[in-house]
Amino acid sequence: MSTLLALDASSRACSAALLIRRPGETDALIARFAHTPREHTRRLLPMIDEVLAEAGLDPTALDAVAYGRGPGSFTGLRIAAGVAQGLAFGLDRPLLGVSTLEALALSAHRRHHFRHIVTALDARMGEIYVAAWRCHDGIVEALSAEAVLPPERLRLPEESDEFDWVGVGSGWALREAMPATVLASLGQCLVDPEPAAEEMALLAARDLASGGGQPAQAVQPVYLRDTVAWQKGR
Template identity: 70%
Template sequence: MSTLLALDASSSACSCAVWHKGEVTSRFALTPREHTRRLMPMIDEVLAEAGLQPDDLDALAYGRGPGSFTGLRIAAGVAQGLAFGLDRPLLGVSTLEALALAAHRRYHLRYVIPALDARMNEIYVAAYHCQDGSLNRVLDEAVMPPDRLRVPSDRQDADWCGVGSGWTLWEAMPTLVQAALSQRLPDMQPDAADMVRLAAKAFDAGEGQAAHEVIPVYLRDQVAWQKR
């Protein structure tokens, strides 16, 4: 069974997790603007708690986005540096997929719309049908104004749940979307503990890549914006 390290800095939270012998050892903290300072000590802590050395890792993973541009670059830089140094493959894990898995694992939710606040009055969003630990994406990842969001047309009668910071823009969502949701969990943040589970499955399926081939996914091409 593979041994992986995953890390994430895509939101105001900073997290790190190890997958070893089917068990997860993790750290999670809300640390806005302190990701650079907190990430490396977290890595040392989870490896020590799991009784591992860096050379024991089979692969590394990180939250590849969408999310905070600065946070994604921090996580990518650390993950790529470790992967290069250890000569190990690297995997990028969707932050939206990790949110969907978290909702499914913790609350047994089957239909999940993860959304993150993208600023500039936009959200990063996707939708998943979750069953028995597996995720089927039914709405591709996108960035859009919240009033453009639509529930997948072939699943409008499903019991949907919205998770992530994008749902703080609830008032701007279309009434049909509001009516489709049975609950919202806007405080949930992407977590490496979920990413490492997704990464382990992907790695076992042969999806690891060379470190230089794995890049962040911003969704929004424009990473800097100024008001006119």
């Protein structure tokens, strides 16, 4: 059996998820999710206790810890990073940082079967955090680098004309400022979804299986504020 705990506080939502894998059995995924603006510090630790208690496990049973490493709310990223680093360091377990934009894409794929997704989060200061993805059978492939930029500078990957794109995330509330060519390629738009620990647990398990995972002190949040150019997919 392998167990992985994932945490997220990168947005208005706060979440925790416990992934349990047993040979020959379907994965068990126990999750908590709530919209708790400005209450992440108070809610995150009880959520961890709840998912562990539901599974009947002690923290020492964890094989790895993961968290939403960004981009997102600077304060929320630091809260999740601090809790995750503390757990991983205290238990001497590997720590993994998971992209909030990738988790948002996987969530949209799992729930709605979307295949070509542009995830965008409101970065404040008139900017968005954004990246493009191709999803198939639960696999997420990046079609662009993650970036922070004004919505009017958003461009889709070069092959965008071939796909029916879906916009997901709070950044799409700023779509009126986006170029007409981007909006013309958009099949639909979901503004409400938030990143969640449930998808972060799945992505972290993938990364752990491929050799990911670092000492707690080596994993840091990703803020993206120094990245201002949209890079097209190859």
